[in-house]
Amino acid sequence: MNIAVVGTGYVGLVSGACFAEMGVNVTCVDIDKEKIERLRRGEVPIYEPGLDEIVSRNSREGRLGFATSLQEVIDGVEVVFIAVGTPPDEDGSADLRYVLEVAREFGRSVKRYTLLVTKSTVPVGTSAKVRRAVLDELEARGVAVPFDVASNPEFLKEGAAIKDFMSPDRVVVGVDSEQARKTMSRLYRPFLLNNFRVIFTDIPSAEMIKYAANSMLATRISFMNDIANLCELVGADVNMVRKGIGADSRIGSKFLYPGCGYGGSCFPKDVKALIQTGRRNGYDMRVLQAVEEVNERQKSVVFRKLAGEFGGVENLRGKRVAVWGLAFKPETDDMREAASLVTVAHLLEAGCTVRVFDPVAMAECRRRLADAVEYASDMYDAVLEADALLLLTEWKQFRLPSWGVVTRSMRRPLVIDGRNIYDADDMAAQGIIYHCIGR
Ligand SMILES: NC(=O)c1ccc[n+]([C@@H]2O[C@H](COP(=O)([O-])OP(=O)(O)OC[C@H]3O[C@@H](n4cnc5c(N)ncnc54)[C@H](O)[C@@H]3O)[C@@H](O)[C@H]2O)c1
Numbered sequence: 301m302n303i304a305v306v307g308t309g310y311v312g313l314v315s316g317a318c319f320a321e322m323g324v325n326v327t328c329v330d331i332d333k334e335k336i337e338r339l340r341r342g343e344v345p346i347y348e349p350g351l352d353e354i355v356s357r358n359s360r361e362g363r364l365g366f367a368t369s370l371q372e373v374i375d376g377v378e379v380v381f382i383a384v385g386t387p388p389d390e391d392g393s394a395d396l397r398y399v400l401e402v403a404r405e406f407g408r409s410v411k412r413y414t415l416l417v418t419k420s421t422v423p424v425g426t427s428a429k430v431r432r433a434v435l436d437e438l439e440a441r442g443v444a445v446p447f448d449v450a451s452n453p454e455f456l457k458e459g460a461a462i463k464d465f466m467s468p469d470r471v472v473v474g475v476d477s478e479q480a481r482k483t484m485s486r487l488y489r490p491f492l493l494n495n496f497r498v499i500f501t502d503i504p505s506a507e508m509i510k511y512a513a514n515s516m517l518a519t520r521i522s523f524m525n526d527i528a529n530l531c532e533l534v535g536a537d538v539n540m541v542r543k544g545i546g547a548d549s550r551i552g553s554k555f556l557y558p559g560c561g562y563g564g565s566c567f568p569k570d571v572k573a574l575i576q577t578g579r580r581n582g583y584d585m586r587v588l589q590a591v592e593e594v595n596e597r598q599k600s601v602v603f604r605k606l607a608g609e610f611g612g613v614e615n616l617r618g619k620r621v622a623v624w625g626l627a628f629k630p631e632t633d634d635m636r637e638a639a640s641l642v643t644v645a646h647l648l649e650a651g652c653t654v655r656v657f658d659p660v661a662m663a664e665c666r667r668r669l670a671d672a673v674e675y676a677s678d679m680y681d682a683v684l685e686a687d688a689l690l691l692l693t694e695w696k697q698f699r700l701p702s703w704g705v706v707t708r709s710m711r712r713p714l715v716i717d718g719r720n721i722y723d724a725d726d727m728a729a730q731g732i733i734y735h736c737i738g739r
Contacts (some may be wrong), residue, residue: 301487303379304329306370306402308339310346310461310565310634311419311454312383317351318465320358322490327365327373339366347633347660350462370402371409379483380406381452382430383419385565392572393580394423403430406447407437413446415483419454421514421570423577424507427451427474448480451503453510458564459631466491471498474506511577514570515588520555521562522594528558528738529601538738539720558737560692560718561598563628563637568595599639602690602718603646605735609688609714617651620711622686624679625693625719626658626665633661635668639718640692648672657682659695683709694719703730 301324305316308330316328330336335345342359344352358364367373370380384398399420406416416434418427427449438445451474456464471488475481481500488498501509528538538558546553562568571592578585606621607613628638635641640656647654655674656665662675676682679698683689683706691698699721707713707730715727717736727734 301325301379302377303327303381303487304367304370304373304377305381305383305419306330306405307382307384307398307420308332308335308366309383309385310348310458311456312381313339313344313346313355314348314351314456314461314465315381315383315419315454317354317358317364318462319487320364321354321466323363324487325363326358327367327377329367329370329373331368333368336366336368347631348458348461349631354462370405374406374409374414375411377414379415379417379487381417381419383454386420386422386569386573388569388572391576392569393576394421394426394569394573396422396426396429399426400429400433403433404437407434408441410434410438410445410447413448413479415448415450415480417450417452417484418507419452421453421510421566421573422451422507423511423573424504426507427503448475448477449503450475450480450484451506452484453506455510455513458634459629468496470496472501472506472509473498474501474503476503511570511574514567515574515591517555518562518567518571518595519587519591521557521559521567522591522598524556524558525561525598525601525737526594529598531738541738557720559598559720560602560639560643560737561595563599563639563641565628565634565636568592568637571595599642600646601737602639602692602716603643603650605716606647606688606690606714607650609716609733609735613650616647619652619687620685621647621652621654622676622682622689622710623647623654623656623673624658624682624689624691624698625695626656627661627693627695630693630695633658633664635661635664638692640665641668643690643692643718644669644673655682655684655686658693659697680705680709686710687712688714688716691715691717691719691721694721703727703732707732 304327305312306329308328316326320326382402386394389395431449473484531538542556546556575585575588626640655676657676657679714733720736
């Protein structure tokens with residue numbers, strides 16, 4: 301089977317490489333010529349564990365190729381996936397311009413029956429717009445080429461994307477024709493050996509499932525952040541509370557970790573977009589509005605604790621602050637909407653000198669913050685002469701540091717843990733002034 305995946309970012313490259321791994325012939329298409337050149341040279345432009353190996357093996361064996369336009373490859377494929385970005389518009393709704401541009405290119409170049417599948421996260425009703433955009437181009441050409449549209453939202457997590465794609469909890473496919481259903485069943489059949497389910501739905505439901513899933517997960521996080529903040533005020537320990545409620549099988553133990561707010565390329569924008577879909581349909585998504593507000597506040601929680609420790613923001617001027625962790629979560633170099641960006645902005649505004657370290661996101665941080673911060677060569681170099689250390693991403697290598705080295709390097713042994721990875725008693729035993737979330 302031959303397919304094209306348009307958009308070679310986190311989702312497009314992982315999907316393309318994993319389909320190729322299962323024996324499908326895949327061409328990954330991107331308008332970013334430099335990205336495609338790098339991929340052709342065998343360089344993977346993002347950090348995602350295991351991706352290099354799958355990309356290089358499948359490229360070498362001829363199942364994975366790269367192109368800069370859909371037009372070049374469309375004649376040879378049965379299915380075209382749209383996996384381009386859908387960033388938030390000014391009002392928070394999803395910006396569909398890239399998705400619709402791919403649909404128009406499809407309409408301008410398709411010559412025989414082809415299935416056009418949207419994998420990007422898009423609001424309910426987008427597949428209808430995609431179909432309309434294709435039809436407009438076909439009408440302009442004066443031809444009537446048969447095609448179907450389908451919705452196949454992606455649930456992979458950055459940092460575990462290969463595993464998630466290869467053995468997902470479920471695959472959701474929205475279709476409105478038997479031919480589309482058969483094609484998608486055939487494409488996913490090799491993965492079925494891994495025992496997951498393909499759930500076929502109508503197209504609007506498939507589009508809604510993606511937003512509802514991300515919004516539910518974001519809700520759990522904001523809920524736990526609220527509970528954690530209240531725990532601090534009433535003298536409870538959120539870790540114990542988390543274990544106590546997670547043991548209830550109706551609740552379950554996943555996604556109950558408080559911290560310094562959710563970030564990344566999905567939750568913030570998808571929550572905003574669903575609120576906006578509500579508005580456009582005359583419905584107030586009140587729970588999600590609160591989820592977002594709580595998250596915005598939580599992204600400053602580490603900074604507020606630091607300021608509290610120094611007796612006010614005004615006393616932070618001239619202080620040296622070390623930051624461990626820049627990526628929005630471990631095992632990725634993605635810093636989109638990361639809590640680190642909000643925290644570093646507060647620190648700089650307060651007049652601090654900020655020295656950062658992240659195992660993989662240093663280049664991405666340089667691209668975003670240039671010389672506004674100092675870049676450490678490793679985690680211990682980051683804390684030299686620091687007045688405080690802020691832990692913002694729970695990378696494994698930060699979990700068991702040599703505290704003796706850290707405290708000897710720091711001017712003041714103050715650690716603020718935005719991810720609750722350290723034990724308060726251990727820290728006290730090391731002579732460290734320690735703050736975390738909800739304890
Ligand atoms: N990143 C995730 O973890 C994740 C998970 C599930 C779903 N999603 C969704 O998947 C979609 C893609 O996300 P991403 O993180 O991979 O985005 P990304 O920004 O990493 O990649 C998008 C790519 O599309 C390319 N592109 C834009 N317009 C194009 C065009 N007309 N033709 C060809 N290429 C074009 C860009 O150059 C870029 O390389 C989004 O809708 C996102 O919400 C993302």
